[in-house]
Amino acid sequence: xxxxxxxxxxxxxxxxxxxxxxxxxLPASAASQETAVVVIxxxxxxxxxxxxxxxxxxxxxxxxxxxxxxxxxxxQMPDGSLSYDxxxxxxxxxxxxxxxxxxxxMTFRIxxxxxxxxxxxxxxxxxxxxxxxxxxxxxxxxxxxxxGRLSSPEQFEVVDDRTxxxxxxxxxxxxxxxxxxxxxxxxxxEVAKANATDDDPWATEYLHRNPAxxxxxxxxxxxxxxxLVYERNDKWVGGEIPGYQRVIVREVPxxxxxxALIERGSVSASHxxxxxxxxELASKPGVKVVSTPIENCIYSLCTNxxxxxxxxxxxxxxxxxxxxxxxxxxxxxxxxxMPMWGGTDTVDKINWPQKSPxxxxxxxxxxxxxxxxxxxxxxxxxxFNLSHADWAEPAALLIxxxxxxxxxxxxxxxxxGANWRTVALVDKKLPLHLENFGGWLNTPDYYFYWAYIKGNxxxxxxxxxxxxxxxxxxxxxxxxxxxxxxxNVKRMIELAFEDIPRIPLWQPTLNVAFNESVEGxxxxxxxxxDIRALEPA
Amino acid sequence: MLDKLRKVAxxxxxxxxxxxxxxxxxxxxxxxxxxxxxxxxxxPMADAESIEEVRKTLGLDKPLPMQFVTYVGDLVQGDLxxxxxxxxxxxxxLASRLPASLELTLGALLLSFLIAVPxxxxxxxxxxxxxxxxxxxxxxxxxxxxxxxxxxxxxxVFYYLLGWAPAPMGRLDMMHLPPESVTGFLxxxxxxAGEWEVxxxxxxxxxxxxxxxALFTLAPIARMTRASMLQTLGSDFVRTARAAGLSGRRVLIxxxxxxxxxxxxxxxGMVFSFVLGANVLVEKVFAWPGIGSFAVEALVxxxxxxxxxxxxxxxxxxxxxxxxxxxxxxxxxxxxxxEA
Numbered sequence: 016x017x018x019x020x021x022x023x024x025x026x027x028x029x030x031x032x033x034x035x036x037x038x039x040x041l042p043a044s045a046a047s048q049e050t051a052v053v054v055i056x057x058x059x060x061x062x063x064x065x066x067x068x069x070x071x072x073x074x075x076x077x078x079x080x081x082x083x084x085x086x087x088x089x090x091q092m093p094d095g096s097l098s099y100d101x102x103x104x105x106x107x108x109x110x111x112x113x114x115x116x117x118x119x120x121m122t123f124r125i126x127x128x129x130x131x132x133x134x135x136x137x138x139x140x141x142x143x144x145x146x147x148x149x150x151x152x153x154x155x156x157x158x159x160x161x162x163g164r165l166s167s168p169e170q171f172e173v174v175d176d177r178t179x180x181x182x183x184x185x186x187x188x189x190x191x192x193x194x195x196x197x198x199x200x201x202x203x204x205e206v207a208k209a210n211a212t213d214d215d216p217w218a219t220e221y222l223h224r225n226p227a228x229x230x231x232x233x234x235x236x237x238x239x240x241x242x243l244v245y246e247r248n249d250k251w252v253g254g255e256i257p258g259y260q261r262v263i264v265r266e267v268p269x270x271x272x273x274x275a276l277i278e279r280g281s282v283s284a285s286h287x288x289x290x291x292x293x294x295e296l297a298s299k300p301g302v303k304v305v306s307t308p309i310e311n312c313i314y315s316l317c318t319n320x321x322x323x324x325x326x327x328x329x330x331x332x333x334x335x336x337x338x339x340x341x342x343x344x345x346x347x348x349x350x351x352x353m354p355m356w357g358g359t360d361t362v363d364k365i366n367w368p369q370k371s372p373x374x375x376x377x378x379x380x381x382x383x384x385x386x387x388x389x390x391x392x393x394x395x396x397x398x399f400n401l402s403h404a405d406w407a408e409p410a411a412l413l414i415x416x417x418x419x420x421x422x423x424x425x426x427x428x429x430x431x432g433a434n435w436r437t438v439a440l441v442d443k444k445l446p447l448h449l450e451n452f453g454g455w456l457n458t459p460d461y462y463f464y465w466a467y468i469k470g471n472x473x474x475x476x477x478x479x480x481x482x483x484x485x486x487x488x489x490x491x492x493x494x495x496x497x498x499x500x501x502x503n504v505k506r507m508i509e510l511a512f513e514d515i516p517r518i519p520l521w522q523p524t525l526n527v528a529f530n531e532s533v534e535g536x537x538x539x540x541x542x543x544x545d546i547r548a549l550e551p552a
Numbered sequence: 553m554l555d556k557l558r559k560v561a562x563x564x565x566x567x568x569x570x571x572x573x574x575x576x577x578x579x580x581x582x583x584x585x586x587x588x589x590x591x592x593x594x595x596p597m598a599d600a601e602s603i604e605e606v607r608k609t610l611g612l613d614k615p616l617p618m619q620f621v622t623y624v625g626d627l628v629q630g631d632l633x634x635x636x637x638x639x640x641x642x643x644x645x646l647a648s649r650l651p652a653s654l655e656l657t658l659g660a661l662l663l664s665f666l667i668a669v670p671x672x673x674x675x676x677x678x679x680x681x682x683x684x685x686x687x688x689x690x691x692x693x694x695x696x697x698x699x700x701x702x703x704x705x706x707x708x709v710f711y712y713l714l715g716w717a718p719a720p721m722g723r724l725d726m727m728h729l730p731p732e733s734v735t736g737f738l739x740x741x742x743x744x745a746g747e748w749e750v751x752x753x754x755x756x757x758x759x760x761x762x763x764x765x766a767l768f769t770l771a772p773i774a775r776m777t778r779a780s781m782l783q784t785l786g787s788d789f790v791r792t793a794r795a796a797g798l799s800g801r802r803v804l805i806x807x808x809x810x811x812x813x814x815x816x817x818x819x820x821g822m823v824f825s826f827v828l829g830a831n832v833l834v835e836k837v838f839a840w841p842g843i844g845s846f847a848v849e850a851l852v853x854x855x856x857x858x859x860x861x862x863x864x865x866x867x868x869x870x871x872x873x874x875x876x877x878x879x880x881x882x883x884x885x886x887x888x889x890x891e892a
Contacts, residue, residue, distance in 0.1 A: 052726065054721075058637070058638060058849070059639075060636070060637060060638050060639035060640075061639040066639075067593065067594065067605070067606050067609055068593040068606070068636040068639065069639070070637075073639075153601075153602055153605040154594055154602040154605055154606060155594065155602065157602065158599055158602055223639065238841075239638055239639065239640045239645075240638055240640075240645070240648075240649070240841045240846070241722055241841045242722075263726055265721050265722070265726075265839070266839065267720075267721060267722075267839040268836045268839060268845060269836045269837045269838075269839070271704055271837070272707065272720050272837055272838070272839060275707060275708070275711060275712050275720070276719055276720070276721065278712070279711070279712060279715070279719070281719040281721075282719070431586060431587060431852065432587075432592075432852060432853065433585070433586070433587030433588075433589070433592050433852060433853045433854040434586040434587035434588075435587075436588070436591045436592055437587060437588040437591045437592075440591075441588070441591050441600070441603065472599060
């Protein structure tokens, strides 16, 4: 888009004459009441979350530009910051919904005034086309839809223009929350169909560059590799009208540069800053840092059961007793996050994550090693993902020292990011490695499903326990107020700590630095900036 | 003249097998990279099935020779494929990023040439004076300071502490919209469009990265100028010219300098090639949307099409550069001039 087209486009977006003078006064952008500037480290590589190859930084477009049928409410965290509320599903495009008594039929009533950016009303046909697309395109969107028991277009039905029905194969507590993840976005199906081709029936090429939604923000400009400019949609009905007229997301790859920008006050926010900066910036005047524990995400050391010594539970426990947790928390996490060690011996709560009963105790570890017949130790490579070097490298070095104390000689192996997924998660062949999984749907059984069931992606350590498998199978779709739910989850946690294939180190935080002129930030499980909540202070 | 043209054409033809060889080697090397792009690009929750689907859409399920044929076939039609890491066609990425890198590199080379050559000449004509010491100091600083360090230090002083430089956020700040793209060089496009304010803004953004790179390229050019100047000044023909009673100025410029310039031009060509590499870190530090940061990012995630497109464009660039240097040679070399 060239300059002239942009201005023309901006005018037609009813921004009117305000655009030109505004761009002239933007240098003090951080202090601007109308424009916020956010810097990110990654690159946005698509405006369509369903497209194959779309990266994590791009998910923000799905959140800010599109609506889903439902969303989550907001809750206040103990430190006063705001977070989304998993237990409180709220209307977004659907003004109301009913779930049949047997829990398998969900009927949504679409908001009467909801329109797409081009003025076309949002109908149940658009909803069906969009959900059909999500379950049909394959790849990540299809996998995520499946988590909510949504796998086939036959499950989706248009009752009338404003009524939409979903039929589940069996009742599941995951279905409704799954509709609030960034995946089931509602797309303007008429625009999309007009730009579909025989080779590309779902218009992935068109929607890759041209979002067509009903969400709070439109994309005014996308300079791939440089910036994305959001322009507010003043006719949005999915929630309260956002505080900023325009939000510019700039890509700044160097962490030190991002830090200089936020410290100097040149930008409104810097998203996802490292722990070290979070700790240091918090004490600087003019900068606010919000650190939120990432829900059900745990930085862990994983012991692969395909590796001979780790087949023995006692060796895994010995490893868990040999880790200098506190030192790691200080030197790798800069004390940002929640400790996940040194808990009680018995499991009495069902919240997840919770502290494991392990702590640094070399005597206990040595005894277990001797009992297992490994008093002389063994050699093992300790691997981590080079893209996570900021926390994984110091953690690995300290773990290496701890292991040396009980005779295990670990050699550190750094694996490039592109290769990590293949060797760690797909081939599952790393004997000892650092991993960090956090699920989008925040229930413990969902976490155990992905991380403790043989063959599932995040079970990178080949853990296989029939009792765990049965428990997860029984619990995954069960309502949380079912009488069996709490005992089942408790038993899962007991097993996880007893068998300890995944040794929890700490729960990380998502850190965002703000200029003092910005408020309203809300943490979301997808770890992307939801700019809809931001407002000038 | 016709003879020269034929020579140039022949040189161009010689480049064809080189470029093809680079294509093959690069194709094989990218395939030998560790990491499975399908697994990487399938996304965070992908299962085996969806990884397979991605592999199919990327065409990676076909045997290698087939992939190569498809690649060359697309190439002939001017299609370099899709860079998945950035979601854009490689061609348009290169078209927008190459000028950004070239603007930086050529600007830095010009700046360092303008400083280094007079400095080298002065240092050679006045050995062991303060000019020579300054030259030595700059050369040592230039080679011993890594570019990212210089870049960060300059940013710290001139942006963070003093606030003189604009926010290091790429080629243009948010206040200005880029001028209509003609050459892709923001400064030149701004001049063409007559938008002086934009030109000023673009130059302001350019200043720090330009100085960073110039400091780095200054060293070899100044050193080479000084050394070759010393050599020619001590050579027989200069002595003869002096003995013949020619003025010092004339001896220096016509005889010594023109001859000394030859190795400097060769050095310039070499410096240009490694500066395009050194660019990467400067581009990262200053959020410069250039080709270097693009290539590194692509390499990190095994983005085949992007890496291949980058290598190919670099190969073509160097073939063109070598040709250009040969032409400059014929222009400035007194001996070649005599022949024509």
